Amino acid sequence: MTEHSEQNHSNSADHIEQPYNRAGEQPTTTRPVMQPDNPYASMRGSITSKQLPAFDEAIIHKYNRSGPRYTSYPTALEFAPIAESLETKILQNRETRAPLSLYFHIPFCRHLCYYCACNKIITKKNSDSGDYLQYLIAEIKHKRRLLSAPEGSSKPLVKQLHLGGGTPTFLRDEEMVQLWEFLQTQFEFLPENEGDYSIEIDPRELSEDTLKVLRGLGFNRISLGVQDLDETVQIAVNRVHSAELIENVLNEARELGFHSINIDLIYGLPYQTPDTFNQTVQRIIEMSPDRLSVFNYAHLPERFKAQRQIKDEDLPNPAAKLTMLGNTINMLSDAGYQYIGIDHFAKPDDELAVAQREGKLHRNFQGYTIMGDCDLLGFGVSSISQIANTSTRYILQNDTDLQAYQANIDMAKINPTVTPAVKVIKTSIKDRLREYVIMNLLCHDYVDFKDVNQKFGIDAITYFIDEIAQLGAMQDDKLIDMDAAGIRVLPRGRLLGRNVAMVFDEYLEKKHKNRFSKVI
Secondary structure, three states: OOOOOOOOOOOHHHHOOOOOOOOOOOOOOOOOOOOOOOOOOOOOOOOOOOOOOOOOHHHHHHHOOEOOOOOOOOOHHHOEEOOOOHHHHHHHOOOOOOOEEEEEEEOEEOOOOOOOOOOOEEOOOHHHHHHHHHHHHHHHHHHHOOOOOOOOOOOOEEEEEEEEEOOHHHOOHHHHHHHHHHHHHHOEEOOOOOOEEEEEEOHHHOOOOHHHHHHHHOOOEEEEEEEOOOHHHHHHHOOOOOHHHHHHHHHHHHHHOOOEEEEEEEEOOOOOOHHHHHHHHHHHHHHOOOEEEEEEOOOOOOOOHHHHHOOHHHOOOHHHHHHHHHHHHHHHHHOOOEEEEOOEEEOOOOHHHHHHHOOOOEEEOOEEEOOOOOEEEEEOOOOEEEEEOOOOEEEEEEOOOHHHHHHHHHHHHHOOOOOOEEEEEEOOHHHHHHHHHHHHHHHHOEEEHHHHHHHHOOOHHHHOHHHHHHOHHHHHOOOEEEEOOEEEEOHHHHHHHHHHHHOOOOOHHHHOOOOOOEOO
C-alpha cells in the first residue's frame, strides 16, 4: 500500500513583504527551504518522547469523521482534464537542479484479496508482465527526452525509486533486471547507500532468487503486505500465508543487507477480534520490522467490487476496531516504535523516525518520505507525478484504464502532442501556503507562525483567523495547543492529526464533504 513537501534553493522569501492573497502575487518559493534553526526539529525531544499518541476512545468518537489522507494538497479529487501538450511543457520547464523520485505502478496480481480497494488486474499470464514492461520502457523514453540534466551532468539525478501496485514482483526476475538496467542508461542514480530504492512484495509470489536479484540491483528497502496472521481471517479475505513464510522472508532480507523492512497490517477485517489481532501484532513485533503500517479497513463494497465477497455481519463492530487500534498503539509504543503519523510506526533509528525528530519529514503520494526535495515522476497506468517549476507545481495522473493508458503510449510514439498524463492540478499560491501548513501538521505536529510568515510573506494569525477560531474546540479538548508562536498537536490529538489538518483544507467542505472514509 502506498501512498511531497518541497524545498527551493532561493532565499528570496526573506525579502517578500506582500501577502499571498493579492492578485498576481508570485510565490516566494516552490520548495520552502528548511532554515538552519529549523523550528520543526526536536519537537519530540528524546526517543522516549512525550509525543507518544494518547488513545482516548471518547475523543476519537467525537472527532472521527471522513477526511483525506493528504498525500497531496489539493487532493486527487481536484484533477481536471489536461490540455494538449501541457505535460510536455511541464517536464521541459521543471527545475533541473531538483532531483527525481521515480514511481512505477505495476497493476497485476495473481490473486484477488477481498479487502482490496485498488484497480488491480488479476491474471496468471506471464506474458502480461512482458507486454506491460514494454509500455513502461516506451513511457520512460518519452519522458526522458523532455527532461534536462543539471549543470555538469548528462542525466537527471534520481534519489528515490519505488515500485508499487498491484504486485510489483509480478514482474519476473529477468524483467526486473531489464527495467533496472534500462533505467541506468536514462538517469544518474545515487549510490544505494545514499538513495532510497524500494519495492512492495507479496511474500507468496517470490521466486527462490527474487530477493537476491533485487538486492543485487540496488534495492535497499522492501515492504511486505501481511495484513493478518490469523488463518480464519486470511481465508476470509483470500490471502493465506504462514507466519513462518513472513519470518523467513524477513530473515533472508536482513541477511542480504536490505536497509529497511516494512510490514503492512489491517485492522477491521472479517473475523478479527481484539485478542486475535493482539496475537498478530505481538508476533510481528517479535519479527522486528523496521517500519509498520497499520491501516483501518474501510468497507465500501458499493465502490470496490472485490469487497462484495465480505459480509457485513462478519466484520468487527466499531468498538472492537477501536480496541484493536488502542491495543496496537500501546503494544508498538511499549516495543519502542515511534508513531510517525497516519497509521505509520518506525523504530527510533529508522530514517523516517530520525527525519521526523530532525524536522525534515515530508509527505507525498508515496506516503511519508525523507526525500522532500525531489520531483515525483510516475510511470504506468494510474501513476501520479508531482513536478515543480519556478512559479508553481503541477500534479499529473496517467489514465487509470490499462487499455486507454496503452493507447496513449502507442499514440505518443507517432504524435508528440500526445502525452501519458490525462489529468492535471495546477497549484495556486494559496494552495502552496495551505499545503505547507497541512504537511507540517501531519509530519511534525506543529506549525510555526514565524516560519510561515517568513516563507510566504503573510501574517499567519491574521490570514488564518477563521481557521484558528475553528480550532478552539480542539484546544478546549486538549488535542492542540495554540499561542502566538504557532499550533502544536498534543499527544491526545496525534491520532486525529488529519482532523486538525482538515480545518485548513479550502476544498473539503465546499465540494467533497462525503467522499472519504473515516479517519479512524
